Amino acid sequence: MLKFDVGKIMIKWLYLIFCYIGLHRYEKVDISFSFGPGGSTETIRCKDCGVKKLRKKR
Numbered sequence: 001m002l003k004f005d006v007g008k009i010m011i012k013w014l015y016l017i018f019c020y021i022g023l024h025r026y027e028k029v030d031i032s033f034s035f036g037p038g039g040s041t042e043t044i045r046c047k048d049c050g051v052k053k054l055r056k057k058r
């Protein structure tokens with residue numbers, strides 16, 4: 001017998017649908033400081049689909 005949490009899978013699917021329409025749940029994974037003209041950047045990653053983005057800090 002397979003035992004798994006249907007509710008959790010449903011929520012995961014819901015989040016993936018949100019990802020699909022561009023609503024990612026980002027978390028900060030890395031912040032790099034630089035003193036050049038580019039300024040500091042932080043790397044953010046989506047908790048659900050794993051997409052990474054570089055964001056400039058002002």
Ligand SMILES: [Zn+2]
Nearest residue numbers: 019024046049
């Ligand atoms: Zn996502």
